[in-house]
Amino acid sequence: MFEVVMTMQAFSGSASRGGARLIITSGVVFILLVFYTLGFATNFSAILAIAYIASAMGLFIGWAKLAEPPFSLLCESQGIRYQHRVGSLLLPWSAFSFCAVPSIEGKQLAFIGFKITNYDLLLQGLPVRLAVRMMTEQRALYLEAVRQSCSSGQCASDLLREKDSFKTQSGQYSGVKAIFAQRMQRLAQASGFELLVPVNVGAEQAEQWCRDINKNRLQQLQQLQPSN
Template sequence: MKDNEILIKPVVKRNGLTFSFLGSLGVVAGISLFLFGSEFFAPGIVCFALGAIALVLGFSKLAEPEVSLKLTNEGFTYFHRRGQVSVAWENVQRIDQPRVTQGIDTIALPYIGVKVKHMSPVLEVISLRLAAGLLTEQRPLLMTASTQEEDLSVLENQMSAEFTPFIEDNDRFKGVLAMFGHRSRLLGSHLGYHLYISTDALDRPANEFIALMNQCKHSQVA
């Protein structure tokens, strides 16, 4: 680890090799039971199905980056299997865990929310593959936002704007970047944050990570 640099290794990455190994054994055992005769067909199906599930889960864990976040003096970088994006501390307005109301209860969402001052610096550095991937992954957040909006026509109008250029100050973005900019702005107006990091990408409880990020933001990783 370099000086003034904190690396976060995701919990979801753990046990990837174990799941892959056990999954391979399950698939092989299932195929072997098929070959032994029809009386072993049922247990063979069970072994093969469980093995396939474990194998897919193991491969998905191994596909995740070794480091999910890097905190430095300048800001933080979020690493995703589809790409990465960096955000300067000076562009961060607030970091917390987004919460929504459900009846009389307040529910914390499994994300770290980052409210930025300007989206243009983010759109300038985010990879196109990551922007496209996050648009898909954030659909549950979009559905959550819809449950918080009493007048759904407002949300529908904001969603229709995703297909238009995203303009901020003198910057203009088109295509996927425009869609991601509009989506971030929409989520910011309904859930309070523009960027969302899944808690699966963390190596500690959400409240501890939020405290760490705020400490880094205010002290610039002393």
């Protein structure tokens, strides 16, 4: 499923949907609770406290939904752009060979995986803040990848020691980007894909997204090839 936005294909999951409705509903409930408490409640019961907590949580969740970008993936002329509430990453078409829905031990993940062929094109445009957030959100997945690499169960501590430097054939990286690159390698060993981005859709729709992205990639690369 995609929508055409100017010259781009925009892929949207469900994370940002329903935020405004949830905020309005929770806000109305909260106001009614205040009026009830001031005008009718003789004491502040446990049920009333739970109702206040539930409405406050609804307001927070609604705000969090509104903070999510309306589209998680955008097919632009230069590449595929991953959008997160803390930033965005443009992955050039020539930086990866294909994308697909990854799996670990036969279990499909709620991610789209990109097979990276050029680390430099990815790392050079990677915002540090986004890298930190992605590593935090994917910590459980990374720990599973480490476990997959340790058949004996005795090497996890060694694998969890991350170096603060990473070198490619044409670049040297340090700090957060170096750690991110090392985790990409570990994820690739477990899932076959270096870059994983979360999607809030079913596997069938995610697979259709991948087909559309791969088709778009081939078309864009063909347009960049010089004509004879």
